[in-house]
Amino acid sequence: MSIAHFCAFAVALFAIGGWFFVWLMHIVAILYGKYRLHRMLPPPSPEDLQGISIIKPLVGVDPNLFSNLETFFHLKYPAYELLFCVQDENDPAIMVVQKLIETYPKINAKLFIGITKVGANGKINNMVKAYEAAKYDLLVISDSSIRMIEDGLTDMASFLKEDVGLVLQMPYTYNRKGFAATYEKVFFGTWQARNALSANSVGINCSTGMxxxxxxxxxxxAGGLAQFGKYLAEDYFISKVISERGYRTVLCSQPAMQNSGYCSIGDFHKRLIRWSMLRASLLPHLMFFEPLSECMLLGVIVSWAMEYMFGISPMGFFLLHVLLWFLCDYTLLRIVENGPLPFSKFEFLVAWLLREVLAFYLTLQSHRTPYIKWRHKSYKAHWGGIIEEV
Structure with missing residues (x-):
């Protein structure tokens, strides 16, 4: 066998092996999602539920902010406090929080204004005051766009066993109108859910700070929350610290319902590019493996490999590969949604195709510049996740 044939054989074998591995992720995600999601554990008795401090970092106001925050005033949980953090005294979010505190005086809620500069991460700087003032030993960090169901906090607390140090709500989206909202829901219910569920099922760090x-x-x-101010992906390192101390990170049954009032495909693509850049700075090998795990690129490579190894028609194999991937993603999305989808099958098809076709392009975009844009600031990420503000 010549060197060229040996190299082609090795590449084809590697591609087919990787293809089977990705299908294993599909199967594990579907089975684990069916087992874990929307299946609440029996809640502990009220006297066994520990108090929880909920930290809500806020910047600015969007059309859904008031209704999102209001859901936290209706939580069915025996003892919790709400700690709202606003960076600037002129931020209009202050009026929203003050209105809610006046409306629900029986809920223990406080507002903290101003940052404590501990690093380049603006979110950490915003939360330090609330973190230091928290009176309970259990903390929840919840983004401003999250909409919580009444028993959501109880659900999270139910999964906090003796060997568990971190409980996550898997990122998902609340039902909203418009194609951009459909596009986001398809991403979080397919690609994101597949990776989060398959990783968590075997104990891999899949932490998100939403x-x-x-x-x-x-x-x-580990030195307190301030120690994570040098990272932009503070959620990953919080989970890593907890894991190093012998505790597990688990998913609870209810996903995190993102409900931002602003929804556009362009803005969402910027988020995807930023996340891709962060993953590459934390785990550099993903720059190579992540694009190869996407439906279209993987399908093209494996179709060639199947023809080279077994003489199978590449076009027929590619179409079958895409069809099966589509059906698995649709099945997983239905599991995450826990019922019929809020859009038609045709809308799902269009949103799914757009995401899969653009996946490789967005990955390439994430390597165009070393600077990560987040809100109104720019950062440069170094290997290991440490950032500096530009």
């Missing part, structure tokens, strides 16, 4: 519950003492052992 909505998470953790033990404060574990973070205090």
């Amino acid at each position: 909505s998470c519950l953790f033990r404060k003492d574990l973070i205090e052992d």
Whole structure:
């Protein structure tokens, strides 16, 4: 066998092996999603539920902010406090919070204005005051766009066993109108859900900081929340610290319902590019493996490999590959949604095709510049996740 044939054989074998691995992720995600999502554990008795401090970092106002925050005033949980953090005294979010505090005087809620500069991460700077003032040993960090169901906090607390240090709500989206909202829901219910569910099923760090519950003492052992100000992906490192102390990170049954009032495909693509850049700075090997795990590129490579190894028609194999991927993603999305989808099958098809076709392009865009744009600031990420503000 010549060197060229040996190299082609090795590449084809590697591609087919990777293809089977990705299909294993599909199967595990579907089975684990069916097992874990929307299946609440029996809640502990009220006297066994520990108090929880909920930290809500806020910047600016969007059309859904008031209704999103209001859901946290209706939580069915025996003891919790709401700690709202606003960076600037002129931020209009202050009026929204003050109105809610006046409307629900029986709920223990406080407002903190101004940052404590501990690093380049603006979100951490915004939360330090609330973190230090929290009176409970369990903390929840919840983004401003999250909409919580009444028993959502109880659901999270139910999964906090003795060997669990961090409980996550898997990112998803609340039902909203418009194609951009459909596009976001398809992404979070397919690609994001597949990776989060398959990773969590085997104990791999898949932490996201949108909505998470953790033990404060574990973070205090690492130097407190301020120690994570040098990272932009603080959620990943919080989970890593907890794991290093022998505790597990688990998903609870209810997804985190993102409900931003502003929804556009362009803005969402910017988020995807930023997340891709962060993943590459944390785990550099993903720059190579992540694009190869996408439906279209993987399908093209494996179709060639199947023809080279077994003489199978590449076009027929590619079409079958795409069809099966489509059906698996549709099945997983239905599991995450826990019922009929709020859009038609045709809308799902269009949104799914757009995401899959643009996946490789967006990955390339994430490598065009070393600078990460987040809100109104720019950062440069170094290997290991440490950032500096530009």
